[in-house]
Amino acid sequence: MAIKILLILIILLSRYACGLNRFNVSFYKQEQRYHIFIWILIVLMAAFRGVNVGADTIGYLSDYRVLPSMSFDDIAYRYEGYLGYFYTSKLFSLIGMPHWVWFGFVEALYAIALAKLISRYSQDKLFSVLVFVTIGLFSFSLAGMKQVLSMSLVIFAFLAFIDKKYFRTIALFIYAYTCHPTSLVFLGVIPIYLLRNKSYYTIALLAVLSLIVTNSYLFLSSMVSLLGNEHFESYLDYDNTYSSTTLYFYILVTLIISIGFKAYLKQDKENFRFIFGLSLVVIALQTLSGISPNMFRLALYYAPFLMFLIPNSCKNMPANFRNIIQPVVIAILVLYYLYTGRNTPFTFFY
Numbered sequence: 264m265a266i267k268i269l270l271i272l273i274i275l276l277s278r279y280a281c282g283l284n285r286f287n288v289s290f291y292k293q294e295q296r297y298h299i300f301i302w303i304l305i306v307l308m309a310a311f312r313g314v315n316v317g318a319d320t321i322g323y324l325s326d327y328r329v330l331p332s333m334s335f336d337d338i339a340y341r342y343e344g345y346l347g348y349f350y351t352s353k354l355f356s357l358i359g360m361p362h363w364v365w366f367g368f369v370e371a372l373y374a375i376a377l378a379k380l381i382s383r384y385s386q387d388k389l390f391s392v393l394v395f396v397t398i399g400l401f402s403f404s405l406a407g408m409k410q411v412l413s414m415s416l417v418i419f420a421f422l423a424f425i426d427k428k429y430f431r432t433i434a435l436f437i438y439a440y441t442c443h444p445t446s447l448v449f450l451g452v453i454p455i456y457l458l459r460n461k462s463y464y465t466i467a468l469l470a471v472l473s474l475i476v477t478n479s480y481l482f483l484s485s486m487v488s489l490l491g492n493e494h495f496e497s498y499l500d501y502d503n504t505y506s507s508t509t510l511y512f513y514i515l516v517t518l519i520i521s522i523g524f525k526a527y528l529k530q531d532k533e534n535f536r537f538i539f540g541l542s543l544v545v546i547a548l549q550t551l552s553g554i555s556p557n558m559f560r561l562a563l564y565y566a567p568f569l570m571f572l573i574p575n576s577c578k579n580m581p582a583n584f585r586n587i588i589q590p591v592v593i594a595i596l597v598l599y600y601l602y603t604g605r606n607t608p609f610t611f612f613y
Contacts, residue, residue, distance in 0.1 A: 264601070266609040270308070270396060271597055274301055278389040298381070298388045302374045305396075309405055310367030313610035317405035327365055330356040347441030348409045363612070369408050369415075376418035377567055383422070384534060390574035393593070397600035399509065400566055402607070407560070413443035414564055421452055448548075449564040452541065459537040468540050472547040509559065510549045512599050516573060517542065519592055522584050523576035530579050538575070541568040 277297040281290060314321045330338070330353045342349040355365045377395060385391040395401055404411045420435035439446040458464050528535045545565045551558035573596075577589045 264605070264608055266308075267601065267604060270304070271393070271600070273304065274389060274393045274396065275593075277301060278387075278393070281389060294388055298378065298392065301389070301392050302378055305392075305401065306367055306371045306374050308609070309370035310363045311611045312366070312405055313612045316607070316609055317402075317407075319406050319408070323366075323408050324362055327352060327356060327362045344444060345409050345442060347438050348412050348443070351412070351442075366408070369412050370404055372415040373404055373411050376415045376422075377570070379422055380418060380567060381570065384538065384568075384571040385574055386571075386578045387574035390577070390593075391570040394570045394573050394596065395567070397596035398512075398566060398569060399600075399603065400563065400570075402604060403563055410443045410445060410560060410563070413439045413446040414449075416442065417446050417449040417452075417564065418567070421449075421456075424453065425456065445560055446564070448561045451544065452565070455540050455544070456537060459540065460533060464536060464540070468543065472543055475547050476550050507553065508603070510546070510552065512595075513546050513549060513569070516569075516592060516595060517546070519588060519595070520573055520576040522588060523578070523580035526579035526581070527576050531575075534571075535575075538568050538571050541565050542572045545569060 277300070281294045281297060312320065314324055326342075326349070330349070333341070333353070335350065335353065338349050338353060339346060352365060355368065381388050381391045416435050416439035420432045420439065423429075423431040423435060436446065436450070439449075455468065458467065461467075524535070524539070542565075545562050545568070548562035548565065549559060551561070573592065577585055577592060580588060
């Protein structure tokens with residue numbers, strides 16, 4: 264727990280130090296330096312984490328150690344459905360890289376993808392990194408490496424799409440799919456982006472999300488059929504034992520920051536509509552966890568956009584509201600992070 268608290272303090276102190284110079288011309292350079300420094304720190308933590316940090320870390324470590332003795336055909340038979348991840352991992356093992364290099368590479372790819380998103384959409388970079396850590400994205404990145412590699416690639420694919428580099432977009436989406444088939448769910452970001460300025464955007468989005476929530480089992484079964492992998496049939500097993508804490512947390516934070524929506528919409532209408540729409544997707548997909556606990560994995564593809572909705576909404580609040588609401592939001596984020604991670608202490612493998 265001490266390491267987690269220390270990471271939070273470093274982010275908050277870095278943001279405070281930048282805030283002291285917010286009217287100085289060097290503010291943005293200083294913010295970028297701290298931004299890069301904290302991502303490097305996060306990558307190092309992921310690289311050198313202990314085997315008990317992250318539910319599947321010990322499994323990934325075991326897989327990595329046996330890959331040198333396996334042929335590519337052996338890998339294709341044993342790890343069908345995740346070949347993009349394991350073939351890439353195989354290349355690292357072939358040149359004798361220790362496991363921490365591979366772990367660090369996967370986290371670094373995710374960090375670079377998110378840093379690029381932050382640079383494009385965030386009005387408060389360090390607040391965005393704080394959101395990444397506290398809403399569970401950092402914790403999941405230590406546990407679900409196959410999906411994390413896939414999530415990194417689809418973010419790069421989306422960035423390529425908005426830059427009109429369509430061949431790269433297609434190639435990255437295909438690569439992401441070979442790492443983890445759930446990447447298909449992120450294809451929804453494309454129509455949302457293309458329709459964000461249409462007059463019917465909000466109505467259409469709410470209608471689709473309502474259908475997903477009210478016809479959740481049909482959506483799940485269609486998704487599993489599309490994935491075409493027996494492993495995902497477990498998603499159809501009804502299980503209501505999963506805690507709704509994360510769903511309530513998302514809803515609570517969204518309601519609190521809604522004070523800043525009007526000003527954010529006025530200041531940057533196009534991006535607000537897009538980011539808010541994707542944040543609603545996060546909540547809609549998270550509701551499906553009430554049927555199958557594994558469904559929280561789908562919400563994680565869209566969760567990075569909360570890294571922009573929360574800071575940008577706070578940034579655009581009137582000063583008298585921001586001075587009260589922003590500390591409250593930060594306190595809720597930190598308490599949620601510490602509460603959900605109270606039974607999983609962070610350790611290093613050495």
